[in-house]
Amino acid sequence: MKIATADFPRWLSELEPTVEELMNRHLATSREWFPHQYVPWSLGRDFDGPLGGEPWHPEQSALAPAVRSALVVDLLTEDNLPGYHWIIASRTSRDGAWGAWLHQWTAEENRHAAALRGYLHAARAVDPVALERARMVHLGTGGVPEPDGPLGVIAYAAVQELATRVGHRNTGRLSGDPVCERLVARIAQDENLHMIFYRELLSTALELDADQVLETLDATIRDFAMPGQAMPGFDRMAAEIAVAGVYDLRAHHDEVLVPLLRALKVNDLTGLGPAGERARDRIAAYVEWTDTRAARFVERRAHRAYLAGHGATDWSVPVADGRYAPARPVPEDHPLTLLMLGDSLARGFGAHRPDQTLGALLATGLAEGTGRPVDLRVHARVGATTAAVGRQLLRAARLRPGIAVLIVGGNDVLLPTPLGRAGRRYARLARSLREAGWQLVVVPCPDPGYGPGFRAPARWLGHHRSRRLARLHTRTATRTGAHLAPTSGPEFRDQADRLLGPDGIHPSPHGYAAHATRMLPVLLAAAEHLPSPVSTLQA
Known part of the structure; x- marks a missing residue:
């Protein structure tokens, strides 16, 4: 669903007071923190190269492959911050409250990249050469999501920030490293506050024009993709992440879609026009479809886990019907x-x-x-x-x-x-x-x-x-x-x-x-x- 370009100034103007209010609330709620305090510098040592240190070897990493993939995806996503900044600025504004929020958000997100890279290097968790090459390729492609107008940005960010928070917490939980878990939990706190900003802004937009917002939300949810899809090796890493339970369809349904729609009270909205009712019905149908797909995925994952754990080679059962x-x-x-x-x-x-x-x-x-x-x-x-x-x-x-x-x-x-x-x-x-x-x-x-x-x-x-x-x-x-x-x-x-x-x-x-x-x-x-x-x- 395309939003008429003529609507962009209207939304920017009508939502700007809320942007200012939410930003003030964000500044009062968020706590200052410093990336260097979360990096285990004592584990670090020189790498090979000009300093003549020790080359990286896979056995130096204490993290499971899926956790390494999750951290690489997280870092490369944060590295692409210039692209996200440009997209949001071009769909909203670099002036007034919109611009102030954009710059604050960008500064906080950049802090995440600094902390993650410091941890990965100090802990020798991933191959630093492969990581840098992937960063160059990823940023060189310039691939970023392109939501439609202010409403598209708000809806996409509300979903994406919540998904990122869930992914960070699950990555830390599965890492087996208290230092890693502490770091990504701290990043997840920022992502949660960012999600609350965009979710509350979306809620205000629903009060202004519920039909148009629901159409935008419907398109956003159905077409949603994480922002790192253009990075090299993303499909392989995303599969590892899903199989390990870091972020999969079950998490997307249970911890992102359902809580977000409940917080927005989508099912309780009244006075919708035909377009809004149709959009709400499509959203409900998509959430149900996602739940079905998630159940199938979890079932298949359980099969594979059992096979791996018990050496079984055959899941066939005699047909007794x-x-x-x-x-x-x-x-x-x-x-x-x-x-x-x-x-x-x-x-x-x-x-x-x-x-x-x-x-x-x-x-x-x-x-x-x-x-x-x-x-x-x-x-x-x-x-x-x-x-x-x-x-x-x-x-x-x-x-x-x-x-x-x-x-x-x-x-x-x-x-x-x-x-x-x-x-x-x-x-x-x-x-x-x-x-x-x-x-x-x-x-x-x-x-x-x-x-x-x-x-x-x-x-x-x-x-x-x-x-x-x-x-x-x-x-x-x-x-x-x-x-x-x-x-x-x-x-x-x-x-x-x-x-x-x-x-x-x-x-x-x-x-x-x-x-x-x-x-x-x-x-x-x-x-x-x-x-x-x-x-x-x-x-």
């Missing part, structure tokens, strides 16, 4: 649907044959116990988090409601998923299933700490987080009228050699049989609440 008939069927053989939703446990990972999977064992027992054929549909996926189950549920929309078994949470526990958010998503899934007519069987989050596949502190953390998530699942079962099935017990710890597979995490065929034995009475009780075959056929 199909009809399971009882030995002595009732006269009316209308089938009962059994739907398996969730993660690897519901999928049956670790079984060697279809009849050894949890779904097949439950379907067989259910058919014998009710005398009715059971149509088993396994929509669960290995590595799925709670966020990914929504897609599984969509696939079940055309199935005749029967019994749905929901087993998920283990991956939420092991990944840095906020458990409160996972619990709310779980509750929404449960309500959707119950409202659609399914008899829901809830299996509270199993405890991954029972198995020997995890060592401390991962085992302790998994035990603690799984207990908390299991309580949320149990509460959901009570509130939605679902049936509560027992989760894995201490026998999986005491008989791990027999009940767990080679990875020490997923059940063996004997383990799935033990799970099915504990769960089957609950499924039979749930079946009693379903319409009888005769009444269903008559209806």
